[in-house]
Amino acid sequence: MTADRHPLSMTVNGNRIDLVVESRRTLAEILREDLGLTGTHLACEHGVCGACTVALDGKAVRSCLMLALQADGGAIETVESLCDDDGALGPLQQAMADSHSFQCAFCAPGFLMTAHCLLAEDRDIGPTRDEIREELSGNLCRCTGYQSIVDGVERAVTALVEARNA
C-alpha cells in the first residue's frame, strides 16, 4: 500500500496550485482536505447526489468521482468563488437566499455550482422552469422538495437575462 504520488497543477478559484498527490485521491478530497475548501460537500461519494459538484473548465463535474490527477492542467471553481470580493453573497447565491431555496443547505454548494454552470451557458433566452428542473435533477436535496431551489435558479436566470438584454 505504498503510495504512488504524482505532481498536480491546476488553478482553483483563480489561484495556481501545485501539489504532489497520491494517485488514488479524489478531487473532492484534495479540495477539502489539502486546500481547506470545505464548501464542497460529500454526501454519497458514488456519483449520485451531486453535493460535490464543482466546475472544471466551466463544466459541472462530480469531484467525488474524479481523481485529483484527472484535473491536472484544469481550472476549478468551487462554491467559495461565487462570493463577491468583499465576501458578500454573489448574485446567484443572493437569488437563492431571496427564494429561501435551502434549509440545512448541505446540498447547497452542489446546486449552486450546477446552476452556476447552467447560467454560464451562452444562450439568448434563459432556460424554462421545466428545463431548470431537468438540469437540477442530478442533485439531491432531502429537505426542500426542490420547489424553492427551482424558484431560486429561475430568479437568477431572470436577473441575468434582464441584465444581458439591458
Next chain:
Amino acid sequence: MRESLMGKYVGARVNRVEDKRLLAGAGRYIDDVSVPDMLHAAFLRSPYPHAEIGSIDLTAAQALPGVHLILTGEDLKSRTYPFFGTLNFPRFYQPTFWALAVDRVRHVGDPVAIVVADSRRLAEDACELIEVDYEPLPGIATVEQALDADRAVVWPKSKTNLHYQASERFGDVDAAFAAAERVIVETFDQHRHSNQPMEARGIVAEVDPSSGEMTIHASTQSAHMVKWCIALLTGRRPLRRVVRQMISQRDHTKAIFKGMADYLKATPAMVAALKEMAPVMLKQNVTNVERTKAMNGAFVGLMGRDPKTLPAALAGDVGGAFGAKTAVHREDVAVCAAALELGRSVKWIEDRNEHLTVGSQAREESVDLAVAVRHDGTILGMRARLTIDSGAYPGFPYGGAVIAARLARTMFPGPYRLPALEFHSRIITSNKATYLPYRGPWEIETFVRERMLDVVARQLGLSRAEIRRRNLIGDDELPATMVTGPALDVRMSARRVFEKAMDVTGADDWEKTRAEAFAAGRRIGMGFATYIEAAPGPPGYMDNVGPGFSAMVDREPINAVLEADGTVTLHTQQVTHGQSHETTLAQLAADQLGVPMEVIRISYGNTRTAPFGLVGTAGSRAATFASGAVLLATKGLRDRIVDLAADLLEAAPSDIVVEDGRIHVAGTPSIAVTLADVAHAAREKGDEARGAARGDEAIRVSELFDGGAGGWSGATHVCFVEIDLDTGLVKIPRYVVVEDCGEIINPAVVDGQIRGGVAQGIGAVLYEKSTYDDQGQFQAGTFMDYLIPTAMEIPDIEIHHVETPSDVFANYRGVGEGGAIGAPAALCNAIEDALSDLGVRITEQHLPPARILELAGVIPTLSPSR
C-alpha cells in the same frame, strides 16, 4: 398577548440569517471540523445478517504502518458501559448490548471493530486486513419469521422475538361493535424506509492531550443529549475507583442527591408518575437483571466521576436529520472510547453506504383494522393491532419503536369522532438495522385511518368526502376530548381546513372529471388525507407516551443576554438543522425588543453555553416552545432595558419607546439612547440591574417556558395523479396542502417545511425502500438502489393557510413533520382512485412502477408485497 404580531418581522418572509454563511460555502458541518493532531476512524462491519463471531485476528491490521488502535467488542467491556433500555413499560424487553458486537452480529453492518489510523483511507485499508471467523445463523427478516417458535431468537436472554405487547381499550368497544350495521376489516402494510439526511452521521471526539478533557463535535439534534449519553456510557473505571471517587467528592455526591430531591419536590407530577411506574420498574429490574446491572453500573459510574472530566458537546451546522440524529449511536461511543484510550482526537465520518445500511431506518409497521360503522357512514368504533419490526438494536437513549407505538395509539382517532377504540401493539425484533424515529414517527395512524376511510366509503357507497364530513369533529363540538385522552381545544380546525381543501380543489366534482378523463383514455386519480398533529399538543400531551414524560420535556429554557456592545444573544437548547431558527427566533426577539434583526444572535449547540435541555430540536415542538421562551425572556429583557433607559432619559418607564434599536421618550425621537448606552449603564449600576449577567454581559434574563396552551397543527392534503400503465409511472400534476399551524412567524420557512415533508412522503410511496431479502441480507446500500426523488419527481406544491385567531400566548405551532404524515395516505388514495375501474385495492404503501403494473394486472405478480 399578541404584541409580537404588531412588529415588523414576525409574519414576514424575512430572508434567512444562516444563508449568509451556508450559501457562501462557509458552513461548519461535522466533516468540516478539523482539530490538531486528529486521527481517523473506520468500522469493520458484519457482512452477515446473523452470525456467531468466532475468532478475530487483528495481527495484519495492527502491523499496518499508520494504524494506532483497533478495538473490538471485547475490548469495550472494560472501557465503556453497555447500552441499556431507559424506558419502563409492562411487557417490554429491552436488550443490553455493547457499542461493538460481542459474540454475535445481529444485522448486516453491525460494527465489529473500530480502527483508528492516520487517515480514513488507512483505517479502511486496515479494516480489510482484519480476519473474522463467522458462524452464520439463520436470519430473522419478517414478522412471521420472528414469531416462528422454531427459529432462532435474536436476543437469547429474552427467549422470544416479541419484545413489546400492549392492549388497551378506550370507550365501550363491545357496545360499538354490537351496534354496528357493518364491520369492515382490512390490513395495511408500510415498508421499511429511511430518513437519509444529505449529511450522514459523524463525530469528532477532541481530546486535550494535556488535561485529557474531551469535547465532542457532533452532528446531532440535541447537544446536551450527546454530552450526557456519552458521559454515561464512556470513561468506565473499576467499581472500587468509582466508589473511592464518590467518597472523595462527598459534597458533590450529596449535591446530586439534593438536586434530585429538590427537583422532585418542585415537580409533583414526576412524583406521581414515579409512584405509578414503581411496580413496572420493579418488575423489569427483577426480570431483566442484565439491564438492571448495566443501568446501575452506568449511573453509579457517572456519579462517581470527577465532574471536571465530563465531556462538552458542540453541534455546528447540521446537514439534516429528520429524527435520525435524536439518538446517540453505537459508533459515537466507540469513537469516544478510542479517543480517550489514545488521549488523542479521533474523527469518524459515516459514508452513504453505511448510512443507508445502518444509519437510520424506520416505518416498518402494519395494522390489522376492523371498523364498526352504520350504513350512513357514522363510525362507532375500531379495533386495531399494530405490529412494528424494530430491527435488532434499539436506539439510545430510547427505542424509537415503542415511542412510535405509543404515539400511533394516542393519535389513532385523528380529528374524527371515534367513541370506542381497542388498540393492540406488538414490537418484534429482527436481524435488521436499528429503527429510529423518522419525521412524524406515528404517521402510520394517518396512513391507515385515511386509507380505511376510503375503503369504508367505497363499501358503503358513499363519497370519500362524505364519509369524512360525517365523522370530522366540527368547531361547534369543541372543546372535545379524544377517546385516547388528549384534549382538542377550540383552535383545532380540521373540519374547516378540510372544507377549504375541498373548495380549493373542487374535489366534490371530481367523479365527473375522472369519468371524462377515463373516457378519453387518461387514467387520473385524486386522493386526500386529513390529520392533526400534536405540535406540540395540549398541555400534558406527552404523558400519553409514558407517565412523567410531560414533566420531563415540557420545559424550554432560554437565556436572553444584552451584551456589553449592545447586541443581544439568545442562548437556546434547540439545535437547528434546517428549521431556520437563527432567523425565526431572531424575528420574534427583534420585534419584541424593538430592534433590527441584525442586533440579535441565536447561540445554540454548545453545552458550555446553552441552557440544559435534552430534547433539542425534535417533535415539531420548537415553534411553540422555543418561540414562547424567546417571547418571555425578551419581554423580561425589554423591561430591564426600558427601566434603565428611563433613568438615562429622566422619564417614566411607561413613556419609553424602543424603535429600530433607538430608545427615546414618546414624542421626542431626536433625543435617544442606544442599547450600547443601556448596556453601559447596566454595568455601571451593577448587580441589581444586570440580573444573572456573567462576565462582560450587561444584562441576563433566564426563563423557562412550559408550552402554555400548546395546541394542534393540522392539514388536509389533496393529491392528483396520472398513471401510465405502459410504464407503471405515476405522475403528480397537482398537489395541494391546506394547513393550520397557528400564527405564522415566517411563511417561507413554514412552506419549506411542508414541501420537504411532502417530498419525503412521495419518495416513500413511489421510490424509497430499505430492502432486505428473506434471509435479512440488505440490498439497498447505494443511492442507485435506494432512490431519493429528484427535482423531476417532486411537483410544485400548492399551499393554503388557515389561521385560527386566538389570544393564546405564543400561538405558533409546529409544521416540521406534518408534510410527511399526510402525503403517503393522500398519494396512495389517489393511486387507488386512478385504478378504481380495475378493482385494485391498495393495502401497502410502497408502489414503485413494477408494483403498479402488478396491481393493475399488466404483469404477473412476482414480489410479495413487502
